[in-house]
Amino acid sequence: MGTNAAPVLVASGLAKSYRLGGVRVDALRGVDLEVRPGEIVAVAGPSGSGKSTLLNLLGTLDDPDQGRVEVDGVDVARLSERGRTLFRRRRLGFVFQSFNLVPVLSALENVEYPLLLDDVPRRVRLERALAMLAAVGLEGRARHRPDQLSGGERQRVAIARALVHRPRLVLADEPTGNLDSAAAAVVVELLERLVSDLGASVVLASHNPAVIGRARRCVHLRDGRVAADGATEPQP
């Protein structure tokens, strides 16, 4: 994607504070971020630097105290609660550290789920879910439930679920945090390839230098502020 294309994500002046045990914690203190179509941006920083808080605000899961988030040209603050839910369903994809699959559903059904919510016809739903599972190399595990899959396989199912509805932006919070290095490498490579194929953008929070290194750009957070924002060193 060209760098001149309109940004898919514009966040400006984001601030968020919490009360923790009676003490006010400023998780974010004025964060600006722009992500262009096709871009993979790593958000790095030590624990408590505000990575997860930033992803929650970008994903419309939480409201900023100050600042604005615009995704795909939509100012999310203007959306109702239901509007935000539908917005997330159609334009965002989420990958969580703990995979967060529905345990009573098979891999295929987990991937199908976002399409089911949108009343996509069953035949189309199955085709797309199976194609997505094939894309993450799990077509042979479609009928397995999450507890019958390894950690790496679960995260691949989660990636398939995050991408099956062709979102504009994928938010991944520590997607390799619970995986060994080999599985982590597979997951990141998949994520990288698939978002590229689909033309989506990714913002991923991670501690893992190997993961951060695969992103073309890294935003370093420290004490709720952007400490650095630039290109990463290419990984071997």
Place this chain on the structure above:
Amino acid sequence: MKLALLGLRNLARNRRRTTISLAIVGAGTVALLLTAGFIRFSFDGLKEAMIHGGLGHLEVASADALAGRQPGALDRSLRHGLADWLELQAELEALPHVEAAAATLQVMGMAALPDGDPVSFIGLGVEPGRERRMGFTVRLVDGNDLDVAPPAEGDDRALLGRGLADALGAQPGDVVTLLALNADGMLNALDVRVAGVVTTGVADLDTRFLKLHLESARRLLQTDLVSNLVVGLDRTEHTAAAKAAVEAIVAGRPQPLIVTGWQERASFYGQVRNLYLGVFAFLGSIVFVLVVLACSNTLVMAVMERMRELGTLRAIGTTGSQLAVMLLSEALWLGVLGGLIGDLAGLGAIALVNALRLKMPPPPGAVSPIDLQLAYVPEAFAGAVALMVVVLALAALAPIAKAVRLRVVEALDHV
């Protein structure tokens, strides 16, 4: 896979809790079925006891006699008795399902032993043969029942209510003089021998009750009229159809007649029925509330244990209403499955109770203990499942509200 089916699958994730919930719903269903069976058993027993205790299924009486009176009133004017009733009786007894149409003649007056104090009575002249064909029973305490054959003049006999016999100091074999006003308003007397002492099952009525052969009553009142014709059927279920047929027969008669069903005459049955229903409604509401609370508690636990999962579902685009549908479907499945399990268990429980042949105290209107035989009430089996679905829907309201209101970020961080 639909959200409703996802709800069904969710029941399988914590089998122990689901089993407990199903057991609660099933037990509630069994309780309802046993209660319904007991209600039906009680009502049927009371109904048949009253019908075969002398009420009959239908009554044919003159419209004038019933004007301004309760359907079961025992003090009808003799002047408005049925005329030409023998022909009508024959017509009625030719109808299908009619066992007999027995004439009765109401008598009110005073009774006394020689040198004894007079006691007022409310009497009834009956046709014992027809009453027996209709399955009417007399609860004899002492002595013998009336003979079927009309008594010869001077050989009149009577059955006395237990309280009346006590008040008179009479016993079987004694001669009691009955005094009553005849159709012309003149006082007439008849000596009757006490054939037996009976109970109606109602102590107050026993203090006034007297029964004698129709011929004896006609002699006492010096009339050819009768108060009514009491029609007995082979089965109580045929009452409505038989009433229509009897009404068609009486419609063209010169004397205006009214046909009254047993329900309208049995005000006591209606009162007891309402009392029982009130008691059972109260007990049922307690079962209802207990099941709602117990199930609500387990459903809340189910939501609490799945906070992170519910947060995830909300994060990836499940609306509050979709989440509500999913959780509600879980509850409804519990209601349906628990209700069906309860139906099966209820079948077994009723069969077991009936096999035990437990003795119950006499119901209202009866004097002897009875075998408890719970009824199978088909509509209760369907209704209990429907009720459990409603109960579970109500029980799900609190957990659904909790799940829909949860903050996604907090739910995702829930451990």
